[in-house]
Amino acid sequence: MTDSVDVLNMLKIVYTLYTLAVISLICWFGLEVVNPKGKPRIVKASTFYVYVGALITVGVAIHIVTFNKIPWVEIDFKRDSLKAAQVVNITIEDHKFMLPSPKIELKCNEYVMFDVASKDLTYGFGIFRQNNSMVTQMQVVPGSKNDLMWKFGKNGVYHLRSTEYSGPKGAHMYIKDVFEVTGCTEDDKYSQKRGSL
Amino acid sequence: MSFLHTLIHGNEGGLKTDGLTPTQKVTLRAVIIGVLYYGLSALEGMMMRAHAITPLPMLNDTHYFSVMTVHPIVGIFGSTYLIVFGAFTFLVPYLMKKPLYSIKLANATWMLIALGALLAWLGGFLFHYAPLYTLYWPLPVDFKQFDALGGFVFISGIALIMIGTLGFIYNIFATVFYTEEGHEKRPFKPLLLSALGIDGVLNIWYKMTGREPYSKEPAVSLPVVAIFRGTIDTFLDALVILTCGILILVYIVGDLSGAPMDYTAVNALLYKNFFWWGLDLIADGLVLIYIAGSWYLLAMLITGKKLFMQNIARAALLLELIVSWAVWSHHLLADQGQYNMMKLVSGEMVTAFELVTQGIAIFITLVTLWSARPLKMTNELKFLLGGILGFMLAVPAGIIQADMGLNRILHNTQWVAGPHFHVAILVGLTMTLYSAIYILWPTLTNNVKLYSQKMATYHFWAHLVGGIGMGAFMGMAAMDGMLRRTLYLEGEYQTYMILAGVCGLLLLSAWVVFLLNVVLSIGVKGLIGIFTKSKLQTKDLVPQT
Numbered sequence: 001m002t003d004s005v006d007v008l009n010m011l012k013i014v015y016t017l018y019t020l021a022v023i024s025l026i027c028w029f030g031l032e033v034v035n036p037k038g039k040p041r042i043v044k045a046s047t048f049y050v051y052v053g054a055l056i057t058v059g060v061a062i063h064i065v066t067f068n069k070i071p072w073v074e075i076d077f078k079r080d081s082l083k084a085a086q087v088v089n090i091t092i093e094d095h096k097f098m099l100p101s102p103k104i105e106l107k108c109n110e111y112v113m114f115d116v117a118s119k120d121l122t123y124g125f126g127i128f129r130q131n132n133s134m135v136t137q138m139q140v141v142p143g144s145k146n147d148l149m150w151k152f153g154k155n156g157v158y159h160l161r162s163t164e165y166s167g168p169k170g171a172h173m174y175i176k177d178v179f180e181v182t183g184c185t186e187d188d189k190y191s192q193k194r195g196s197l
Numbered sequence: 198m199s200f201l202h203t204l205i206h207g208n209e210g211g212l213k214t215d216g217l218t219p220t221q222k223v224t225l226r227a228v229i230i231g232v233l234y235y236g237l238s239a240l241e242g243m244m245m246r247a248h249a250i251t252p253l254p255m256l257n258d259t260h261y262f263s264v265m266t267v268h269p270i271v272g273i274f275g276s277t278y279l280i281v282f283g284a285f286t287f288l289v290p291y292l293m294k295k296p297l298y299s300i301k302l303a304n305a306t307w308m309l310i311a312l313g314a315l316l317a318w319l320g321g322f323l324f325h326y327a328p329l330y331t332l333y334w335p336l337p338v339d340f341k342q343f344d345a346l347g348g349f350v351f352i353s354g355i356a357l358i359m360i361g362t363l364g365f366i367y368n369i370f371a372t373v374f375y376t377e378e379g380h381e382k383r384p385f386k387p388l389l390l391s392a393l394g395i396d397g398v399l400n401i402w403y404k405m406t407g408r409e410p411y412s413k414e415p416a417v418s419l420p421v422v423a424i425f426r427g428t429i430d431t432f433l434d435a436l437v438i439l440t441c442g443i444l445i446l447v448y449i450v451g452d453l454s455g456a457p458m459d460y461t462a463v464n465a466l467l468y469k470n471f472f473w474w475g476l477d478l479i480a481d482g483l484v485l486i487y488i489a490g491s492w493y494l495l496a497m498l499i500t501g502k503k504l505f506m507q508n509i510a511r512a513a514l515l516l517e518l519i520v521s522w523a524v525w526s527h528h529l530l531a532d533q534g535q536y537n538m539m540k541l542v543s544g545e546m547v548t549a550f551e552l553v554t555q556g557i558a559i560f561i562t563l564v565t566l567w568s569a570r571p572l573k574m575t576n577e578l579k580f581l582l583g584g585i586l587g588f589m590l591a592v593p594a595g596i597i598q599a600d601m602g603l604n605r606i607l608h609n610t611q612w613v614a615g616p617h618f619h620v621a622i623l624v625g626l627t628m629t630l631y632s633a634i635y636i637l638w639p640t641l642t643n644n645v646k647l648y649s650q651k652m653a654t655y656h657f658w659a660h661l662v663g664g665i666g667m668g669a670f671m672g673m674a675a676m677d678g679m680l681r682r683t684l685y686l687e688g689e690y691q692t693y694m695i696l697a698g699v700c701g702l703l704l705l706s707a708w709v710v711f712l713l714n715v716v717l718s719i720g721v722k723g724l725i726g727i728f729t730k731s732k733l734q735t736k737d738l739v740p741q742t
Contacts, residue, residue, distance in 0.1 A: 004606045008676045011603070015616070019590060019669070026586045029563060030579070038570040048506060048560060055556040059549030063600055070602035077537055122333040122465060124531075124609060126680075132689050133678040134606050137531060142335070144466045144534030163531075163609050165329055165682035167342040168258040172684070 001109075001153030002071055004135055005190060072136065072150065075111070079149040084113035092140055093119035095170045097160060099178065106152055108184035113149050118142040123170065124163030127179060129156065129191040137163040152181040156191025207720025208648040214726025219300045220287060220738045221641050225727045227283025227307040228634065228641075232712065234275030234314060235627070239705045241268040246667075246701040249694040252686060259325045265682065266351075267321035269330045272622070273479070274358045275314030279307055280630050281487055282365045284637065285424050287738065288494070289372050292418045295380070296736035298371035302364050309361030313354045320351025329682065330476075332441065334468040335460035338448040345452040352449065356442045359435045366432045373417065373425060391417040392425040393518075397511020404508075419504055419511060420497075423490020426514050430482030430521055437475020441468075466534045474525040480618070481551060482521030484626060486514060488588065489558035491629050495581050496562045498636055500569030505561050517554045524548045527599035531608040540601055548599040555592045559585055576653050580632035583661045587624025590665065591617055594672075607675065614681040615671025615697075623704065624664035631660070631711075640739060648717035656711040663703030670697035 032038055067073050075082065085107065091098040106112050116125045118140045125148065126137035135158060138148040157180050162173035177193065217225070241264050248256050256264070286306075290297045297303060320326045324347020328337040337348060373392055376383045390396050391412065399411035417425070444463070451458045493504050504510060526543035529535040562585060572578060594616040598607045607613065638647070647653060671679075674693035679685070716724060733740060 007603070008606060011597070012673075012676055015594070015597070015672075018593065022586065022589045023665075026582055026589070029567075030574070030582050033566055033570045033572050033578075034574045036571050040568050040570055042568055043505065043564045045506065048509070048564075051560055052553060052557065055553045059552040059596060060546070062596060063545050063549065066600050066602035072605055073602040076601065076605075121336055121339060122469075128678055131677070133676075134610070136605055137608060138605075139529075139532045139608075141465050141469065141532060141534055143461065143464055144532070146533050148533060161680075161683070163680055163683075164333070165262070165331075165336075167336055167339055168262045168327060169342055171258045171262070 001151070002069065003153060003188070005133060007070055008133070075149050075151060079113070079147065082111055082149060084149060085110035087113045087115055090114065090116045090125070091119060092116065092123045092125075092162075095121075095123075095162075095166060095173055097162075097173065097175060099160075099175075103177070104179050106179055106181045108152055108155065108181055111149055111151055113147055114138075116140045116146045116148075118146070121166040121170070122164055123166050123173070124161075126161045126163035128159040128161055129188065130159070130193055131190040132159075133190055134163075139164055153184060154186050154188035154191070155181055155184045156188030157181075157193040158191055203648070203717050203720070205721050207645065207723050208718045209646050211718070211720030212642050212645050212723025212726065214723055214729065215732050216643050216740055217727070217731060218733050218735055218737055218740055219731040220290070220297050220303075220736075221643075222727055222731050223300055223303045223307065224283045224287040225641055226304070227279045227286065229724070229727065230307060230311045231276045231279030231283060232708075232715070234271050234279065234311075236708050236712065237318070238268055238272035238276055239701075239708050241271065243698075243701050243705055246694070246698040249685070250691060250698050251688070252684070258684065259327060261684070262327035262329070262682075263321035263325040266327045266329050267318045270317045270355070270358075271314055274310060274355075275318075277622070277626065277630070278358070278362065279310055280634075282306060282310070282362075284630070284633050285369060285487075286365070287637070287641065289369055289421055289424055291738055292421050292494075293372060295372070295377045296738065298368050298375055300736075302368045306361045306364040306368065309364065310358050313357030313359075313361060316354030316357060317351050318354070320347050320349075320354060323347070324350060326351045332445070332472060334463055334465045334472075337445045338452070338460050340452050340457070345449045348445065348449045349453065352442050352445050356439060356446075359439045359442070362431060362435045366428050366435070369424065369428050373421065387412070387416040391415045392422060394422045394426060394511040394515040397422075397508045398515060400508045401512055415507075415511070419507060420490045420494035422511055423486050423493065423514055426518055427483040427486035427490065429518065430478040430486065433522075434475050434478040434483065437471065437478070441472050441475070466532065469529065469532070470525065470535075473528040474522075477525040477528060478521060480621075481524050481548075482517075484621075485521070485551065485555055485558075486517055488584070488626060488629055489514065489517070489555070491633055492558055492562040492581065492585065493565075495577060495629075495632055495636060496565040499572065499575070499578055499581070500565055502565060502569050505564040505568060509557065510561050513554055513557045516550070520547055520550045520554060524551065524599075527595075527604075530599065530601055530604040544599060545601060549596055552592060552596050555588055559589060575635070576650075576657070577632045577636040579657050580628045580635060583657065584625050584627075584629030584632060586661075587620055587626070587628055587664065590668070591621035591625055594620065609680055609682065610675035611671040611679045611681050612675035615668040615675060619671065620664060620668035624661065624668070627664075628660065631656075642719060643740065645718055645723075648714050652710050652714040656707045656714065659703045659707035659710070663700045663705075663707060666700035667697045667704065670694075670700065 123140040127135040140146045157177050160175045160178040286303045324344045326343050326347030396412040403411050526539045527548045530544050670693045674690045679690045
């Protein structure tokens with residue numbers, strides 16, 4: 001199953017290539033626009049309309065592609081109608097996570113609903129691998145429903161961190177090795193920890 | 198000629214401030230204060246860059262986040278607003294070929310904004326008030342963490358900035374619509390239609406239906422259309438920020454007077470929607486529109502030619518108006534309480550239109566330049582190309598994070614801060630402003646010769662490489678999970694942060710060199726003279742020769 005590492009690796013490649021292409025284009029333009037042999041040229045209106053069409057296509061295509069290729073988008077959309085195999089209730093107050101248990105075990109390939117409530121400020125709820133890369137996150141807004149449905153496809157041990165600023169006292173809202181996913185056929189190579197929880 | 202002599206008297210005699218008109222002076226005042234505030238913001242940025250490499254003993258958590266809070270206030274309002282407002286205070290009357298509506302109001306504007314930025318900065322510096330610019334409810338009124346007095350100083354500063362902003366808005370709108378003494382009455386309707394860009398839409402419609410153009414010669418030039426359009430967003434944004442400021446002040450006063458109020462009376466998600474709707478009118482409204490207008494103007498001034506596809510450009514500016522009012526939900530894609538349909542329509546689809554509107558501005562500007570080649574690689578041209586490059590990088594980065602799938606793993610990471618808004622502001626926006634400064638320099642200083650072209654060239658390259666490099670390394674850290682607004686104490690992202698720090702130093706050095714070049718050109722005497730009363734009693738924009 002596609003996870004955030006796969007998506008971010010793809011993004012790295014695509015955006016790096018795009019950046020290099022754009023920098024090259026402007027360098028070329030800069031050199032050519034001052035080229036003493038350059039002749040003024042009028043661009044046809046049709047070129048402009050093709051360009052605008054391409055922009056619209058790209059703008060819409062990004063979202064269509066990610067909807068079809070990134071599994072958590074559909075889960076997010078349908079989370080009200082999907083039945084969670086496990087619900088993890090977490091409360092945050094005074095810059096502290098209150099967990100149902102110090103270590104939370106999660107089953108592979110089952111829907112897990114993280115239901116997080118804030119008793120005071122706006123916080124974040126983020127799950128991170130052992131190498132600190134992000135698995136997923138959501139905002140935790142007081143007075144609102146903050147529910148994130150997720151399906152883990154790899155075995156691993158994950159950290160919990162607040163992903164939103166809640167004042168200087170919230171700067172270190174970080175608990176290591178809170179979640180352990182088991183039962184998958186594949187290990188998350190960035191989230192392996194020696195020894196058991 | 199000795200260095201000291203040049204420093205005091207300027208290059209080849211420097212700036213003769215006796216010959217400056219009141220309009221020139223008020224413009225230069227705003228721009229100079231804006232450039233100085235940029236330096237303060239850059240210094241704060243470097244403090245945070247250094248802290249991200251290795252925690253500095255002088256910065257505890259409270260101090261660090263108060264620096265982070267005032268950094269964008271100083272950078273956006275103290276610097277960018279002042280430079281932009283200063284430039285437009287000159288350009289709107291210049292392009293409308295009539296005097297500024299009120300020079301007194303223009304002076305009050307820059308003073309209010311400068312004072313407001315100073316107060317907000319003091320709120321952070323003295324009291325360590327640190328709710329960040331996002332002011333997520335109820336953090337600004339969390340008096341267990343923050344001193345209410347600090348909040349009062351900070352929010353009062355923001356309020357002053359917004360009042361100054363309203364002054365600027367009034368002056369710009371009044372300048373567009375008023376009829377100057379001795380001139381025949383200017384009709385309101387064509388001015389309004391033109392200022393909103395509606396005449397461009399009508400021209401396209403009339404052409405499609407085989408009729409003569411609605412308006413052969415628009416009442417308002419295209420850059421003024423952009424300024425007018427952007428100023429509508431500036432107005433709405435000022436109203437929203439002022440409203441939130443008043444709400445926060447009410448709670449602060451309640452706390453200071455011993456009658457604290459229940460913060461749960463305000464719905465945090467509703468407030469977040471309201472606040473982001475207004476705040477986003479800066480990032481996705483006025484900045485993009487002002488920038489498009491500035492590019493159009495710069496392209497026309499650099500080439501001496503009319504803009505490519507003027508009517509489309511006018512219509513696109515109107516489209517941007519509607520788009521900018523409906524994109525705020527992309528800031529709430531990680532908020533599960535936000536309706537999915539709002540995320541999809543406002544957060545994703547309408548936001549994607551910014552790729553189109555900004556893409557149109559880039560295309561039109563580049564084609565206009567291309568139509569006049571060969572051009573000379575002047576400072577204004579190279580900074581303009583740098584500015585365009587900045588937005589070519591930053592806008593797609595924003596569209597990427599405004600995707601429901603990608604936002605789940607990019608929200609609040611260094612991606613937002615690096616490749617998106619720092620590249621947009623530092624490379625896109627600031628380089629465009631530098632281009633405007635270089636092109637207006639002879640007009641505003643009555644042809645003072647720049648001290649050193651080599652320094653200007655260094656300024657360009659150091660700023661460009663520093664800005665793109667810093668954004669790139671922050672983006673790479675984001676891919677590895679680095680959040681913004683989070684302290685990492687175990688050297689998790691140290692390599693990226695060292696590289697981003699080096700790029701930050703380049704940026705800072707670029708500003709130092711630019712400032713030195715300006716001071717050596719006009720001289721310290723000239724610099725001081727800008728802030729004295731003009732000896733020319735005239736409403737003319739530039740001295741009569």
